[in-house]
Amino acid sequence: MSHQDQHTEHAAVHSHAFESTEITYEHEPAKNTKKIWKTFWILLGLTIAELSLGLSHYAFHIEGGFLLLFIKGAMIILSLMKAVYIVMTFMHLGDELRSFRLTILIPLLLFIWFIAAFLWDGVAYKDLRHKFDRIAPTEQVRPVQPENLN
Amino acid sequence: MSTHVPAGFKWWSGGKSPYNVSYGKLMMWLFLLSDTFTFGAFLISYGTVRVSHDYWPDPxxxxxxxxxxxHANLPLAFVSLMTFILIMSSVTMVLAVHEGHKRNKYGVQKWLGWTILGGVLFLSCQAWEWTHMITGSSPVLLDGQVQYIGSTITMNPYGPVVQGLTDHGHAVTQTGPVAFGGFFFGITGFHGFHVFSGVLLLVLALVWTRMGRFEKVGHYEMVEKIGLYWHFVDLVWVFVFLCFYLI
Known part of the structure; x- marks a missing residue:
């Protein structure tokens, strides 16, 4: 509450005189670029972590199973963290009003259904393939003849 | 950063923007929200087709x-470079926006220039990668013969390895799922098109800055709006990178 007077003192109506008459309140320019560079190092670190996870299952020949699922899940979480830093800091959504932030972010919840429903559909498609597919003639692998081996 | 607004201020009482953003910026955000769903739909359809196959090529x-x-085997090295270029260009973009807030014309020009360079470099990398994938050839067992094919929207040489069969020292594979090329070229192409239009917008912003247009208007909001679009392009790449190269 003690800051209230200071805020009022700084209040400045910024109207875009040449383009329109709409009224918005200006954001105070950031004092330095510290936050930008900090976010850059965080993004770089997250990318390196993602890459090492991506290469690890190649280097250690992890071909499937729970461990591979865990590595993929970790890479998804790291990507989502990168997305949050880009949107909140680089796109300055974190500095906008709460009502505006929610207007942009709430529709994204639709992706929960979107991803779940369509991956579910993909699995159902796979089950149908297993049930009904015949191997196409071009995909059949001929027994290897000795003269083909170099 | 804080808005200079007293506590208890009524945003929705009329006479001003209740979101405290200009019309143009609000519309840019809503466009990006819709574009998120466009890219989301592409990537999710890729996911649907991919999980419906028993076999999928390992990136x-x-x-x-x-x-x-x-022929050095350097998995993911080139795409890491591309990712780094795009992150770096996002940083230079946000620095241009920062200089715009401070009304520093030469700062804006300098950082816009670096951002354009980053965008052009990224596009060049993508051109090389596409050329390599389309013209590069791998031995594939096709119609009972070993043939050398590249990766296109109708052919995929990255199938399972044919056990015990090699050609000039290379392991021979079967053909892989055809959908791989369609999704890869379609989605990275659509992203590349976004990068390309972003570069055009950045060049326009640079010309306008040099002409002193934003000094006359009194603010650099156009640089902010184009910046939003540029960061979005970087954001999409985070997920393209995840879905095609990492998972």
């Missing part, structure tokens, strides 16, 4: 080439 084997390195 560590598909993306292992680097310019001027011949």
């Amino acid at each position: 560590n084997y598909v993306f292992n080439a680097f310019p001027f390195m011949g």
